[in-house]
Structures are given as C-alpha cells and as structure tokens.
Amino acid sequence: MRRGGGGDGLRLVTVREQAHQALTLLGVPAQPRLIAAVREAFFGGGLRGAQLTSLRRDEERSFASSPYGRPYYLCAALTDRLSPARGLLAVSTWPLEQRMVGPLSPRVHFLTCAVAVAERMTAGHGVDAGPDSGAARLLARMARNIPGGADLDIGPPDPARVIEAARAELAVHAERDTRDRAELAGRAAAQLGDRARLFGAATLSTIGDRAATGPPAI
Amino acid sequence: MSLLTSLARLRALEEGIAQPIATVRHCHLSERPMVLIPLRMSGEAAAPLAAMLGTRRDDPRLLVVTQPRNRDLRFAWTADLAAELLPYIGSFLAGTETVERKNADPYERVLDAPQILVPNQAGIAFVRLLGRSTRFRRADGPYPVPETVPLLGRWLTYFGERAAHPGSSLMTAATEELGRHWASGQSGLEDANLAALMAWITTGPSDDAEDPLVWPPAGPATDPGFDAEVLATAIEAGAAERITEALRGQLEPTWRLMWQAVDLLRGLPEGASVEQRWEQDRGSFSAMAAHIAEGAPPQARRDGAVAAASRLARMERAQAAYEVQRAYDDPLVMAEYRLTGEAFAGEVVETEPEHSEGEGRSRKLRPLVVVKTDDPVRLAPGTALGTPQRRAQGAQLVEARDGLVTVKITKGMGRGKTPAPGSVPEVGERVCYTSLTDDFQGSPALPEAEATPWTHGGPPREYTPSDEDALEEWS
Amino acid sequence: MNRLDALRGTTPPKPHDARAIAALAANPGCARRALLDGAGIDKDATARHLGFPAPFGQSPFAITRGNAFEALVKADGCAELLRMLRELLELPVAEVAYHDVENVGAHLRHAHTRALFDRAARDEHDSGTIYDHPLLGLEIAGHVAYLEPDVVAFQLGGRFHIVEIKSFAVIDGQADPAAVAAAARQAAVYVLALRRMLRELGHDPLRVAHDVVLVCPENFANRPVATLVDVRRQLAVLERQLSRMTGLDRLVEGLPEELTFDLLPGEDGLPTRPAAELADALRRTTARYAPDCLSTCDLCFFCRDEARQEGACDLLGRQVRDELGGVASVEEALGLADGTRAPAEGQEEIARLLRNAERLRRECLA
C-alpha cells in the first residue's frame, strides 16, 4: 500500500502539503474526496480521502499548542452557526469570507471548483488531458451536474464550455452568497477567538429556538 | 396452489417427509446437464463473485473473482465462464434435423440442446442480469473485453428469458422443479431454500438447512456472516488462495445437493408431453443459434411495445398448454381438476359404439359411453371434452346424473359406419374425461410460433446497440 | 408505571427506526408484535435470548456499498442530487441552497430540524433548499421514535419532498419490486413524520408531497438516477396501523397483572431472565404467525417454533390457510380429510372437499 508521499524519487510531500496544493488550486473549502481527486488529476495520485479525515483535528492540536507556529493550517469552514462544517477542509490564510458556508455556498463552491479544474486543464501544466485521464474524468463528472455543461453523457467535456456554463450559474447565486458570507464573516470576527475562528465554535443553540421548544402535541 | 397440494403439505407436516404431487416428471432432464451455481458480490446488482459449474458431478469447475472490486478481474472471470459455457453450448450445434413447415421454409433443428440447472429462481435472475451486463460489451474500442464475453452475454440473456417461458427446460431452477413434484411441510417461501426443500424430500425437515454454517446459502446471495468473518478479511489481506478455498467451501455443499436433485428427478418416469416441449426448446435454441450466426445484434435493452405484447401472448398460450399437458400426462395433476369438477374419471359401465345421429347423407357415427364416477361433475351438457387415454379423440358431455355420466364421442373414432377398433372404450375400462383441451388435439404438427424467437410472432426487434451501450460503466 | 412500560420492565427501550415502523404494518393482526413494539421492547435481543436469533444480517460489503453510493449522491453539496431534482421536479436554477443538518450535535438535531422546517414553511425565501440528514420524530404508542431521512428537499411553491437514497440498482428502468416496495414503505414513514411535524408547527401537513424521490444506481454503474414514487397507499396502511397502536390499552387489559417481558439486564447489560420464563410470558400473548414474518419480524423463529408445536396450518402460508377456510390445525384438517373427525358447524363444505381430495390422492398414488 502506498503512503502519502509522492514516492519514486520525488521530494517527499506530506499529506498536509498535498491537501494544501489541491485546496489552493480550488480556492474554496472542499471535501477530502474532491481534494484526493484533484491531487490525482493534476499532481499524480497517491492521496486517499481517508488520509485526510483526521487532518483537521491534528492541525487544531498543533495550533492549540503553539498558535500560528506554522505558515498555514488546514482548518475548518464555518457554518451559519459558526460551527465547523462537516467534512470540509479550508486554508487558514484565506480571508474569513472565503471559509464561510452559507446556504448557497456548497453550490458556489462546486461551481468554482469546476471552473478551477477546467482552467487548469486548458492551461496545460503538463497535464495529461486525454479523454481517459483523471482530469478529464473529474471534469466530466462535474460537467454532468452543471446545466449546459455537457451535451451527452459520453465523450470528454469541453473545458471552455464547462467554464462558461459554471460562470453562468454562478452569476445567479453570487450576489446572495457573497452577502451571506460577508455577514457570517463579520459575526465570526466579532464573536470568535483565534482558535474558534479557524476551527469553529462548539454548537450550543439552534436557530430560532422558539419553534423548537415545548413538547410535541400529537 | 390447489387444495390437493395443500392437503399434501399437511400430510407432509404430519408424516415429517415431503409428499409426491406428481407421478411423472414434467421437465426434460438432459443426459449431460450443465449445473451452474453462481454467487454474487453482496451489495452489487450483477457483480460476480464465484461460480461452480460443470456437467459431471465428480468434476466441478470453480471460478472465483479474487478481488471483486477489480473490474478487469470480473471480466476475466466472465471470459473464464465463457470458456466453460460456450463450448458446452456449441457442442449441441453439430447434429441437426430438417423440419418441414407449412407456409414457411424448412429449418434446421438441433437433435439435442443444452440444459442449464441453477439452484433457485434468484439464480436465474442473476444469470439474466449477468447476460444484460455483458452482452453489449465490445472486443474493440475504449474498454475492450475478450470477444467471448459479449457472446456469452447474449446466450445468458437468451437462457434467462427462455427460463420464463412456461414448460421450457433449457434453463431451470432446482427448487422450482422439485417443488412441482413434491410438497414439503413448509411454506412456499421456505421452499426457495434448496437445502431445506431437499431435506424435506429425502430425510425429513432439518433446522440445519437454515444454518449457514452447516448449509451455506445456494446463492447467488452469500451469507452475511460469511462475508463479514471470512470473505472481508481474506479480501483485505489480498489472499487469493484463501478466498478461493473459502468460496469452494461455500459452494460444494450446494453442488452435491444439485446432483442429488438431478437424481431425484431422474427417478421419476418422464411425462408423455415432455418430449414435445423439449422439441420446442430445441427449435427455440436452434433459432437463437442461427440468429447469432447471421450476425444479428444483441437483444435490445427493452422489448418494443409490439414485441412485448406478442411475447406476453406467447407466454400465456404456453402456460395454458403446459397446464393442460401436465394434467393429461399425470393423473395426480388431473385430480386437481376432478376435485373442482372440470374433469371426472371412473369405470365404463355401458357403451353404445354404433350410436349415430342424423339421417341419410348427414348421418354421423356418435358412439355413446356411460361412465360411473365418484367425482363431483360440474360440466354442462354439450361441453366439449378430451381424454388422456385417447388424446386425438373429441367428445361431448350428454348428461351427468347420480354418478353416471354419458359421453358422446365426436372425433377420433374413424370414418366408417362402425368405430375403428379400440377407439371406443370397453365396458370395465377406467377412463377420464375433462373440459381441458389443448392444441395437440387439433394439429399436432403445428409449427411452434416461438421456434423462431423474435422473427416469428412479432416484428424483429429493431435495435442497434450504441457506443453508449458498449461503454456503459461496470463499476 | 404505565402498563406498557411494565411489560418492558428494567430493560432500556429500543428506539424504532423507519424500517421498524414500516414493518409494524407488515402483520397488523399480530397482538404479540403490537404489544412488544408498543412497549419499545428490543425484539432482536429478546429473540436472541430465547435462543431463536433473527435471521437478518447485512453483509459488510452491502453496507459499504450503500454508504459509498450515498456519499456520491451527496458529494459537493449534493451536486448529483441537484441535477436529478432539477430534472424531476423542474427545480429552477436558482434553487440550490443546502443545509447539512448533521452539522449540529446529535442532541440538537431534532430541534434544529424543527426550526429549519418551520422557517422554511413560513418564509418562501428558503425555497430550493436541500436538507441533508434532518432528524424527525414520530410518536409510537407514547414513545418518540427519531427518524433520519436521507434528504428532504424543499421546493419553490412550498412543497417538501422526501428523498430516499438506496443502493439497489435500477436496470433498464426496472428494479427489484420487493426492494422498491420496502423503500416506499420506509419513505412513507418519513412523509408521515414530517407531515405531523408541520401540523404541530401550525402548517398545512399536505405540503409534504406524497411523491417521494427514490435515488438508485442506474444499470451496473454508480451513476444515480431518480424516480418519483407515489406512497399514498403505504401511508394509508401505516396510519391505520399507528392508530391501532394507540388502541393497545385494550390488548394490555386482557393480560395478567404480573406479566412482563423484562430481560432483567445485569450490570453488564446481558439478560439474566431465565429464557424459559420469558418464553412462557410471550406465549401468554396471541401471535399470528405467517411465513412472511420470516422477512419482517425478529421473533419469527420463535413464533414459527410455537406454530410447529401447535401444529398450526399457518406454517404453510396464507394461501393454504385460506384454502382451508378456517380449519386452523393440521390435525383437524387431516382428521376431516380422513373422515375420522366430524365436521363442526360451518365446516361441512371444506370437510367434503378435503375428503374428496384425500380420496383422489389415494386413488392416484395407489
């Protein structure tokens, strides 16, 4: 079984570095699964989603013992209740808004990732973009789920078309999402300490507790 | 299920052993059947895990996918399966006979056909799905597979579809055939467990049959406990040898049961109509072989509306014929109709062989027979009757009263003034008459519409497999 | 202590899940099952302790596959699901909001779900939202069962749709009918729970669609495909059965005062109640065994054994039972067939048939 390192004479890249590279390419919080797929598509395989599951906890521990001891941390994305969003990884050096997750953000993230992947493919970067490459498969999977992103289920997707389609849908959501996230970021900055700002606050209450109280009356 | 079968089940429960519900065998049994026990990977629709197969009980072949998540290995497994099954199927194509047909060209029919025996209905369904998942594959293009894989897929599809045809014996499930001949003292649901049903028939019920450690399931589903405790760890360890041996252990008990089931069925004399139905199977198989040889495309994903309707009609006809034939072949099956009043049997007490109707030129011979019966006859005067004792004969009910039934013979007694010798039952003879009738009374030489599966009885399936079919993911 | 709780005794209650609730309707005539379920008794543990463990296991491969498929459908903010909902429900492009209800701790999830759905039902602003793993509650005979549908989609126009993700395949437009039926029964439980929640919150319960979205892998690949399944029939059956559960009092009244199915768990949680005593207690309740129990009820092997000892015709299945028209025991039926037993009133016809059948069998097998 292969370890996280690139192996084969390459410089040994740690799991966190690999994840960092992929997240930087995407520019938005992402799930381990997607991070692993991006690694495989553009940096050579070897990373498995499962290796990333404990990463956030390790990072938080490291931050707790010596705050800002590292140039960056792989940290949490924050929900509308400022708690860590389940299963998402982000980079600590990003502006706070970039790590916030409003109701529309998962979709915006997905579309942004599709654009990033398509752009990376057009730019070349020594990527094998043959129809059966990891990059093409990743893009095909994404394109299928964007209106107008792909014609047929079969055949390699056209990156330019994916970009266009994704941007068109992004335009629909961007305004409200940006506003939601800015508002959340403001709250996070005001209410959270350093650690919670990176790794999220514990969940204490739910929105609109009013509706939730009282015994059910069947 | 009829009351007669229910009674047999009750009796089985009381006596602790299954009871016969047939006196003859109603299915064809090949000299050289291919016993096939497939296992599927749990959680997957049609991913093979293993199969044990062969035509000789002392020589089972075991095929195993040692890494079920690897699709290349799955296709390799399918190629191995093809290497076993295709030569078996092909071996029947050499000997043929020419069959003349009215209003159609003569065709070549094989003298004998293959027969695949699987443990249960679920096994048949799995074979069909396996056929569906492989028949569109291609030997060239992006995801090439060995040439034999799509060919096997078409055959498996064919056998799977044919298994749904009433009375066909080309591919059949052991539990179904056993259940048609013996009534156990358990429910039909439980009869789907081959080990349990076999125990009822041979030694009496045993709870061991439901213990997967004693009798592993007959597939295609594996025992969840086996998956968790044995298979998962062996796969995790990548231990091919261990996986193979573990699966052999799961399959061997069923292998023995299958051959025991073959012995049990062989022990019954063959029903009189079995040969005729097998002839139709041979015709159908020959047509399929010709179809493939002509380079026709694989079977469509779905029947078109017209094809589906005509298939349904064919199946209904076959079902009706099968039921009638079984009753004619087997007094114990006929007894079900006697119980409901659609048939009666008894001793001939009086005859009037030269009885006739009409005058002059239109005078017709209509022999009369009076039968004494204990059966409750519920047939109206004038009902057309047939009789298993003289299958070409036609008769009509004249009157039924006080256990005496008068029957008028209308067909099959010759054209003379007096009936042909032997065509009218003698006093003292035991006879049975029934309102059930089948085509074989009409023109027995009628070519079976279904001898040419989808060229006769419906427009050909217009279907061109697309690239998409060939590229379909098989994860 | 309430009588039902007394039946359970010191054993902790077993919360129902949707599958268990769906199975409540499987054998509505069985008082034994109604009582055990009503009292929140762990039937699986009971059956094991009786020495008749239920034959229901799930392969780890099937579980892994199911989880992987659900993860795939929900990946990237439910991107795959969204595509299908857009096609199936004609969701406009703007409707893409996503709430991962699992983001809150387990103890808050139910309250959070209520709050979210209340807000959604009040405020069209929330339309087009997908709720991932909400937690619903449904009261079953005084106990709240917590239920976790895979996804609830809230659509423009104010309709909620239950989304059920299953890993059995749909091949060329066809799926295993038994699997689809089971999924529909389960989804009906969610529809009912969500409708009751909306009603409590003062909203129109019918805003929960009776069409549920069933998501399955298509053909042999992992690619998901969604279909609308109408669960009105399942809902009706379920509601009938649940209303019957509230009539448990009547059943309880007929039971001896001291009767209990307590497993008497020791400090290690293992039962200390003598199994024979527990079996006796269970036999004080009326069962209605049918072979269908073998796939729906944890107690099936125990009840089958009981039916065998009683020589009940039920063993042979509903069809046989129906055919025998009210003759309940094997001995009785055979007695009528052999003519050694005189038919009771109303049994004349079946007795005649059985005698005739027996005569015919003897004649043919002679």
Ligand code: SF4
């Ligand atoms: S198994 Fe027993 S308790 Fe369960 S439903 Fe059947 S008869 Fe009732």
